[in-house]
Amino acid sequence: MTFTHGKVEDLTQEELSRLVLDMFHRIVVHYGLWFGEVRHQMGMNAALKALGAVSERSLAIQLNRLSKQLGFRMQDGGPEPLLNMPKDSLLTLLDSLAVNWLANDGIWFQAIEFDHGMNDAKRCNDSCWAHFSPFEAWSIKNLLDLPAQPGLHGLKKALQYRLYARINTQSFIEEGSDLIFQMNACRVQAARNRKGLDDYPCKSGGLVEYTYFARSIDPRITTACISCPPDSHPDDYYCAWRFSLAENLLTAGGR
Numbered sequence: 001m002t003f004t005h006g007k008v009e010d011l012t013q014e015e016l017s018r019l020v021l022d023m024f025h026r027i028v029v030h031y032g033l034w035f036g037e038v039r040h041q042m043g044m045n046a047a048l049k050a051l052g053a054v055s056e057r058s059l060a061i062q063l064n065r066l067s068k069q070l071g072f073r074m075q076d077g078g079p080e081p082l083l084n085m086p087k088d089s090l091l092t093l094l095d096s097l098a099v100n101w102l103a104n105d106g107i108w109f110q111a112i113e114f115d116h117g118m119n120d121a122k123r124c125n126d127s128c129w130a131h132f133s134p135f136e137a138w139s140i141k142n143l144l145d146l147p148a149q150p151g152l153h154g155l156k157k158a159l160q161y162r163l164y165a166r167i168n169t170q171s172f173i174e175e176g177s178d179l180i181f182q183m184n185a186c187r188v189q190a191a192r193n194r195k196g197l198d199d200y201p202c203k204s205g206g207l208v209e210y211t212y213f214a215r216s217i218d219p220r221i222t223t224a225c226i227s228c229p230p231d232s233h234p235d236d237y238y239c240a241w242r243f244s245l246a247e248n249l250l251t252a253g254g255r
Contacts, residue, residue: 031058039131048138098166102187122204129209136162137216146217152179152243155217162213171237178244180226181210182237189229189238199229199238210241220246 003015011019034054039047064074073080082090108128113121140146140161146154156172156179159165169185189199203225211223221243225231228239 027062036131044131044134048135051135051138052142095166098163099187101163102167106188126205126208129205130212133209133212134216137213141217149218149220151218152177152221152245155179155214155221155243158217159213175242178242180240180242182240184237186238199233201230202239203228203231206239206241214243218245222246 003011008016008019035047035051038050060077063079066072067074067079075083085093109121109125112124137158140158141150141154143161144154144157146158150157159170159172159181164170164183167187168183171182171184173180173182188202192198192200206228207223207225210225214221214223222245224242224244226240226242227233227237228241233239
């Protein structure tokens with residue numbers, strides 16, 4: 001869309017609507033840039049601490065202002081329409097948000113792949129996971145009020161609250177003192193299979209994603225890949241990961 005007027009006040013209804021969405025987008029990007037720059041300048045721990053202080057205050061200010069403008073009430077710090085929405089509808093909304101997140105991730109990947117090639121896209125993807133996994137772990141840890149070292153039980157609980165958990169099918173196996181995580185159905189890989197394509201070789205990204213997530217939930221947890229494309233895998237899962245507590249490894253090694 002090309003705007004036909006120089007002054008905002010002279011824009012058409014459609015153009016003003018587009019401008020509103022663009023301003024929302026700018027807020028999101030600016031928010032992320034602030035977080036990224038604090039992380040770059042001061043480190044991840046400082047950035048997450050600042051994010052904890054910023055997120056609640058910023059969201060409250062923005063929602064309160066929007067509630068007055070858009071005509072919805074706030075209740076207990078959240079939009080009343082969400083609190084009054086049926087549970088099934090809220091679960092469906094969660095699924096839609098997770099799919100939107102995955103679509104956004106894929107669009108970014110393709111934008112780099114088409115202009116710079118697969119290697120650069122994978123490099124950017126893996127680096128992105130190095131930052132997103134600790135953030136998602138931090139967010140879930142706060143949401144669930146997990147202790148500083150919740151162990152493998154805490155990790156199992158946290159993995160069920162990831163964005164991926166809403167769109168993929170996953171399972172857990174307790175094997176001795178270890179926790180085995182399997183991705184039984186993967187939306188990305190299933191889509192490639194339907195098109196007759198080979199599995200996407202996601203092992204390099206997965207090593208970053210799962211290692212950083214588990215370590216951020218509990219720094220004692222170590223991660224080992226059992227199988228992940230381009231590795232071969234059985235029909236009942238695409239990738240599988242073994243999580244162990246370091247103290248358990250030390251005990252086993254001393255026997």
